[in-house]
Amino acid sequence: xxxxxxxxxxxxxxxxxxxxxxxxxxxxxxxxxxxxxxxxxxxxxxxxxxxxxxxxxxxxxxxxxxxxxxxxxxxxxxxxxxxxxxxxxxxxxxxxxxxxxxxxxxxxxxxxxxxxxxxxxxxxxxxxxxxxxxxxxxxxxxxxxxxxxxxxxxxxxxxxxxxxxxxxxxxx
Amino acid sequence: xxxxxxxxxxxxxxxxxxxxxxxxxxxxxxxxxxxxxxxxxxxxxxxxxxxxxxxxxxxxxxxxxxxxxxxxxxxxxxxxxxxxxxxxxxxxxxxxxxxxxxxxxxxxxxxxxxxxxxxxxxxxxxxxxxxxxxxxxxxxxxxxxxxxxxxxxxxxxxxxxxxxxxxxxxxxxxxxxxxxxxxxxxxxxxxxxxxxxxxxxxxxxxxxxxxxxxxxxxxxxxxxxxxxxxxxxxxxxxxxxxxxxxxxxxxxxxxxxxxxxxxxxxxxxxxxxxxxxxxxxxxxxxx
Numbered sequence: 001x002x003x004x005x006x007x008x009x010x011x012x013x014x015x016x017x018x019x020x021x022x023x024x025x026x027x028x029x030x031x032x033x034x035x036x037x038x039x040x041x042x043x044x045x046x047x048x049x050x051x052x053x054x055x056x057x058x059x060x061x062x063x064x065x066x067x068x069x070x071x072x073x074x075x076x077x078x079x080x081x082x083x084x085x086x087x088x089x090x091x092x093x094x095x096x097x098x099x100x101x102x103x104x105x106x107x108x109x110x111x112x113x114x115x116x117x118x119x120x121x122x123x124x125x126x127x128x129x130x131x132x133x134x135x136x137x138x139x140x141x142x143x144x145x146x147x148x149x150x151x152x153x154x155x156x157x158x159x160x161x162x163x164x165x166x167x168x169x170x171x172x
Numbered sequence: 173x174x175x176x177x178x179x180x181x182x183x184x185x186x187x188x189x190x191x192x193x194x195x196x197x198x199x200x201x202x203x204x205x206x207x208x209x210x211x212x213x214x215x216x217x218x219x220x221x222x223x224x225x226x227x228x229x230x231x232x233x234x235x236x237x238x239x240x241x242x243x244x245x246x247x248x249x250x251x252x253x254x255x256x257x258x259x260x261x262x263x264x265x266x267x268x269x270x271x272x273x274x275x276x277x278x279x280x281x282x283x284x285x286x287x288x289x290x291x292x293x294x295x296x297x298x299x300x301x302x303x304x305x306x307x308x309x310x311x312x313x314x315x316x317x318x319x320x321x322x323x324x325x326x327x328x329x330x331x332x333x334x335x336x337x338x339x340x341x342x343x344x345x346x347x348x349x350x351x352x353x354x355x356x357x358x359x360x361x362x363x364x365x366x367x368x369x370x371x372x373x374x375x376x377x378x379x380x381x382x383x384x385x386x387x388x389x390x391x392x393x394x395x396x397x398x399x400x401x402x403x404x405x406x407x408x409x410x411x412x413x414x415x416x417x418x419x420x421x422x423x424x425x426x427x428x429x430x431x432x433x434x435x436x437x438x439x440x441x442x443x444x445x446x447x448x449x450x451x452x453x454x455x456x457x458x459x
Contacts, residue, residue, distance in 0.1 A: 019179060020213075055280040058277050062206060128275075131274070131275025
């Protein structure tokens with residue numbers, strides 16, 4: 001076991017970890033971050049996408065032991081993030097999910113796409129979503145949802161009040 | 173799947189990393205961005221009893237530029253190159269290549285040095301660095317060494333790096349400001365490793381043309397380079413001349429490509445040359 005110290009969803013954590021533990025397993029088991037879904041465990045499916053030091057990353061192909069000093073955000077810590085609140089609402093309205101397994105990764109990736117490109121043309125949006133796999137074949141709804149959220153966030157960048165009525169049904 | 177048991181060391185300097193690699197011998201592996209190594213550890217295609225993490229070494233994250241060349245430290249990420257946070261010696265070729273590597277979540281962590289040291293034949297930097305005439309530098313138990321990128325890869329996943337050598341950086345000469353480039357790769361799914369790839373640089377003095385994503389090192393196309401250098405514009409009739417030149421180059425290279433690879437490579441080459449003349453590739457209609 002090796003000692004690490006890092007920040008997860010705004011809270012600092014000092015603990016020890018077996019060096020072979022992936023960041024995904026570590027966060028699920030030691031930080032209760034169950035929004036991290038493991039699909040492929042080799043960096044293809046995008047279900048474990050999180051934010052490391054402000055940039056999206058795959059937690060299944062990072063080692064927890066290498067994260068000393070890192071600032072990590074998972075969906076659990078983004079409940080009130082305006083973009084995530086809007087995206088939750090848009091995914092609900094536009095049928096952007098069916099079974100929900102890919103959804104946490106989709107939300108975090110979509111938040112990054114909107115931050116990088118604003119409201120991109122569909123070709124760019126689809127390419128940027130290509131690293132997140134949905135096996136319910138829900139891409140049409142997902143693309144619509146991200147476009148819907150991008151437009152709403154463009155119009156009301158800091159106001160996600162339109163989504164509050166859906167808080168009760170939104171995933172934790 | 174999960175990685176097997178391993179020990180982890182975070183190096184603070186290049187020298188310390190090399191010492192750790194020497195001490196670990198065959199069982200030591202370098203961890204940079206981990207975007208290829210950790211998947212292979214997860215799949216247990218690779219066993220590494222000792223991981224030497226170099227991602228915190230300041231010298232490897234640095235880059236520098238002068239009027240002749242740009243030197244990029246091994247741990248600069250694809251994203252930094254994609255966004256132009258690292259000086260670009262290539263008139264836009266490197267940011268374009270970086271933007272098409274895997275997915276954003278992978279580009280944010282994957283490094284140029286890690287990609288070159290792994291030397292997956294389908295990886296983008298192996299071919300790009302050869303086309304740009306870059307020099308790859310490393311540090312090892314016997315001191316510093318370097319190699320032209322074109323000679324760096326011996327075969328698939330096999331480079332001139334010794335067991336305890338650490339790739340430290342890449343020196344890339346600045347392209348002539350008037351040089352034009354084109355590149356094209358065939359991937360059946362966005363972000364996957366390419367099935368074929370070509371890169372063409374039309375410079376006033378000397379043109380360069382390479383095929384990548386082969387069974388080993390990138391293939392240089394000297395006859396094709398001469399043909400490309402003589403072209404003054406793009407016309408449909410040039411396709412035949414370029415195809416013949418490429419076939420002659422492949423014949424002379426002694427490398428064996430399958431029929432499908434040859435067809436895909438031809439497509440990539442022609443589109444690269446077209447692109448260097450500003451002829452837009454046909455985009456698929458949006459759904």
